[in-house]
Amino acid sequence: MATQSRNARAEARRREQEEQRRAEVRRQRLLFGGIGVAVLALAILIAVISVGETDDSLSLSDVAGDPDISGETLVPMPEGAEDPAVGEPAPAVEGEDFDGTSVTVGDAGTPQLLTFVASWCPACDAELPEVVSWLEEGGLPNDVDFTMVVTNHDDSRTNWPPQDWLADAGYTGTALVDDLDSGVFQAYGLRSTPSWVVVGEDGEILHRSSGVLDPSQYDQLAELARTG
Amino acid sequence: MIAIAERTFGLLALVAIVIGVGTAILLIRGRVPDWLRDDVALPLATAIAAVATGGSLLLSEVAGYVPCTLCWYQRIAMYPLVVIVGVAAVRRDRAVWRTVLPITAIGSVISVWHILIERNPQWAGPCEADAPCSLKWVEEFGFLTLPTMALIAFIAVSVLTLAAHRR
Numbered sequence: 001m002a003t004q005s006r007n008a009r010a011e012a013r014r015r016e017q018e019e020q021r022r023a024e025v026r027r028q029r030l031l032f033g034g035i036g037v038a039v040l041a042l043a044i045l046i047a048v049i050s051v052g053e054t055d056d057s058l059s060l061s062d063v064a065g066d067p068d069i070s071g072e073t074l075v076p077m078p079e080g081a082e083d084p085a086v087g088e089p090a091p092a093v094e095g096e097d098f099d100g101t102s103v104t105v106g107d108a109g110t111p112q113l114l115t116f117v118a119s120w121c122p123a124c125d126a127e128l129p130e131v132v133s134w135l136e137e138g139g140l141p142n143d144v145d146f147t148m149v150v151t152n153h154d155d156s157r158t159n160w161p162p163q164d165w166l167a168d169a170g171y172t173g174t175a176l177v178d179d180l181d182s183g184v185f186q187a188y189g190l191r192s193t194p195s196w197v198v199v200g201e202d203g204e205i206l207h208r209s210s211g212v213l214d215p216s217q218y219d220q221l222a223e224l225a226r227t228g
Numbered sequence: 229m230i231a232i233a234e235r236t237f238g239l240l241a242l243v244a245i246v247i248g249v250g251t252a253i254l255l256i257r258g259r260v261p262d263w264l265r266d267d268v269a270l271p272l273a274t275a276i277a278a279v280a281t282g283g284s285l286l287l288s289e290v291a292g293y294v295p296c297t298l299c300w301y302q303r304i305a306m307y308p309l310v311v312i313v314g315v316a317a318v319r320r321d322r323a324v325w326r327t328v329l330p331i332t333a334i335g336s337v338i339s340v341w342h343i344l345i346e347r348n349p350q351w352a353g354p355c356e357a358d359a360p361c362s363l364k365w366v367e368e369f370g371f372l373t374l375p376t377m378a379l380i381a382f383i384a385v386s387v388l389t390l391a392a393h394r395r
């Protein structure tokens with residue numbers, strides 16, 4: 001009888017301890033869950049306060065141009081093979097700079113060096129300062145026109161709007177603003193940015209390439225434009 | 229709205245850095261407290277993997293940020309961790325680190341490569357219009373890009389699953 005009573009008391013004590021342990025686990029889970037929710041709420045609050053107003057004043061349609069493109073579209077640039085577009089007439093484009101100044105590329109008369117860039121493109125962003133330095137140091141021959149064709153517009157990506165991106169990098173030269181469908185980029189048969197195109201005095205394509213160039217290659221391309 | 233979400237993920241990544249570094253110090257010193265080892269480490273690792281998974285889906289499906297190839301490889305490593313560590317947290321499976329570490333190691337290597345490409349875009353070649361891996365969709369506090377946040381999550385999950393194992 002006494003043994004049964006002892007066993008019952010021990011069982012009751014064990015159950016009580018078990019219940020206490022479960023209650024402790026529940027308390028801990030509530031505590032850590034609460035801490036987690038509090039951290040998340042605090043992060044959202046700080047984010048709301050710190051982000052503030054964003055400048056969405058310029059939309060895609062505000063920035064994109066409406067260039068007039070004439071002539072045959074060039075075949076897409078092949079990778080690692082001889083470019084069949086060399087010797088073909090360049091598409092002639094009449095468009096505008098960001099400030100509305102008229103800009104023409106691809107027509108016969110003056111050798112031209114064109115570089116196609118997108119403001120969000122990290123490779124373009126890496127190359128832009130090199131191009132600006134080359135131009136500032138007088139690398140471009142006087143008898144060669146240089147135009148930066150700004151294409152593949154995307155206002156959801158970095159460095160928007162593109163005119164601010166160019167201005168921040170110190171580029172003050174001529175820019176041709178492509179349309180919403182990247183029509184100039186397509187007409188020149190390009191696949192990626194940055195891309196370089198050399199147009200000779202007679203309006204024929206002398207060279208197309210894509211990717212970041214070594215600055216020494218700018219001189220070579222400019223010389224190619226001059227001499228054909 | 230998306231800017232607020234990006235900033236929130238950036239702040240949570242900072243919290244994950246603190247958690248990861250703090251837990252790593254406790255691990256190295258052999259002083260992982262019982263409450264962390266028994267009750268917190270695995271649920272916290274699950275939460276980190278879940279936030280990383282939810283964040284990547286939010287940014288691609290709602291914000292429209294197109295994942296690049298390397299982003300997809302990191303997703304392949306991150307998404308299963310929610311289930312693997314989550315089930316381990318419920319079952320109190322202290323040995324889950326054996327499954328988790330190979331996955332997080334692969335994910336971390338890809339994240340590091342992606343971060344290097346972001347820092348050196350010329351390595352990735354020219355940018356095609358859809359989803360170049362060198363493009364930084366997000367950059368909070370000057371260094372927290374998406375692969376950087378993924379790397380932090382991989383490391384934090386690794387350290388926490390090791391802490392759950394430690395006796």
